[in-house]
Amino acid sequence: MRRFLILCLVLIAPLSAAQITSKEFYTKLERGIDQIISPVDKNVHIGIEILSLKSGLRLYEKNAHKLFVPASSVKLFTAGAALSLLGPDFTFETNLLTDGSIDGSTLKGNLYLQGSGDPSFSLKDLEQMVLELRLRQVEKIEGDLIVDNFAFDDVRWGPGWMWDDTQSSCYAPMNALTINENCLRIWIKPAEKVAQPPKVFAFPRTRFVRIENHALTDKKKSTLTLESNLKEGRNTVEIIGEIPQKSALQSHLIPLQGSHFYAVTLLQSILKKSGITWTGKIQVREVPDSATSLATNRSSSLAMLLHKAMEESSNLYTDLFFKKIGQVASSSQGTWKNGKEALHRHLEVDAGLDTSDMVILDGSGLTRYNLASPHQFVTYLRWIYEKFPYSAEYLSALPIGARTGTLKNRYSKDLPLLRAKTGRMTGITSLCGFIRTQDQEPLAFAILISGFTEKTSKYKTEVEDAICTFLGNLSRE
Known part of the structure; x- marks a missing residue:
């Protein structure tokens, strides 16, 4: 930690003198980053691209077109696709419905609990829905409790996820x-x-x-x-x-496995506590078209949900977004396959990326099958910054260096703003996003590292954080 901070200060010191020429600036920049990464084991793969969003010029690149497993940095693509296809004001709905009617204090018919992929739905939300049912004077249900979880397919884990990690939340x-x-x-x-x-x-x-x-x-x-x-x-x-x-x-x-049964078991318990009895069974099937709504829970807006997804790097949130865009784009049940197709279409048609050699199979980055290059990340971030209609919502959801989310304990509050997405797996680390120099020049950057056996923290500190500290101290003056 101390070594790279001293190195960064030494490298920056000459830049704080009189105005330097563009050639000198690029030389200093290249030399500075090369000195940061030169001590790294030659067997470790490093890919970097840095672009000025002011001039549009590429300031630095190393293995920028080579493919890496990006881990959670994939969420940068997922967030943009979700905003583009669903819109920032989109909300998820969870519904209680019936195919019968209320007669006095009795609901004569089945009670359906229908999900739509809301990652934020909670026990408190379900209790509020049952309260709404109770306010309708319902005290008894003559029918079954039925779960409708058919908005998505039932493939719970993504392609290429590690089976030995499934005990982790x-x-x-x-x-x-x-x-x-x-x-x-x-x-x-x-x-x-x-x-x-x-x-x-x-x-x-x-x-x-x-x-x-x-x-x-x-x-x-x-x-x-x-x-x-x-x-x-x-x-x-x-x-x-x-x-x-x-x-x-x-x-x-x-x-927990079988989350739809988890939800309906909790529904049973809440009904009992609320003084509502029922006489049927628990079943799983789709809500009929003729069903009527009894209570609806709406999530916060997608723009707000993205804050948790990105700041906390929530895999569940981003994978549910992934299947949701697949469902909406295909007008069919959300799957890993149509989620992938919707995301790639967004990258190609909206952002103009060449995805011919890119592989993105989930929304979270948990699969090691994913492959993307630093250049593809930077090209996408440039599009977000310059052309994306929801760039404000997108940028505000990203972790801020030394302030929020997964970057809260990294970087420095004394340096210009860093907004970026972290990624980490065994033998893999990445950091992609936006940073400003001392002159407030906006930069887009991508750093992807793989193939190491040491602790990930070593490369986060000595490479990613060192480069960001160097860029944050950088000046053309």
Whole structure:
């Protein structure tokens, strides 16, 4: 950290003197970045492109046309495609409907819970919908509880996702009827005595999930393992290992399978708490055209949802956006395939990119099948900056260096504004976005790095952050 900061200051110092010529500026810029990346292991692949959005001139490039696995930087494409195809004011709707009618205090007919891919739909939203049903004086349902999650197909994981990562909340399986981001929050507190099982709390409490606590409290430093599996149609979370007796309260977010059943199980519980009884079964089928609406939950606008998607780098949000644009563009059930087609069409037709050698198969960047070049990222970012009608909404959703999201603890508040999207996987890191120099000259840049065995933090700090610090200190004066 100290080494690259000193290096950046040394490299910038000559630029702060009198006005320099364009040739000298380019020489200093090239030499500065080359000195940052020269210590990197030659087996590591680095691709960089930097473009001035003021002059339109390319300031620096290295392996700019070579293809890299971009990880979460793919979300830059997804966000633009979603804004373009859906519009910034678009909202997702989750509906309670019936194919029957209300007679006094009885709903005579089935109650349908229909999702449309809202990534933000929560238990609180569902409770509000049931309250609306209760305000209609409904106390009994003579019919079934039916889930309609057919807005999207039932392929929950994207092509090329790593099967051994599916225990992470980052890989929560997706569904058109998502609730609480398809995860369960579990808190674990050590017991008062050694060799006793720790105390476990879960939210929301639901019979859809069974918790098997095999862990013990121990005096020594130790670790817990939480594994979620589908057993006999129920999600089972096994807690294994030891928790130190002096450990603070631990919090874990566990991904759940079968999120549509998760939602309808929570609906059952809320109906019961609200004093509404029902006599039927739980089923899965589409809402008939003749059904009438009883309650509707609308999400925040897409422009607002993008803030969480980009600042927190939410995989669930961006993959749901991906299938949604596929659904809208094809007027059919959203799939990975038509999501890919809609995204590529946006890149080609709207942004004018040559996607002949580009591969984008999901919206989050979780798949290692994705391939894109630094030049393709910079070309797209230039289009966003210069021609995209929703550039303001797009730019405001990006993390800000030293201030928000995944860049909150990177860069410096004392330097000009950095807005960029991070990407990270084992052996892969990327940073693509916009930065201003000391002269407030706007730049678009893409840095993609792969093929290393050290910790990702090394390349984030010594390459990505070093280059951004160098650019933020840069001046033509």
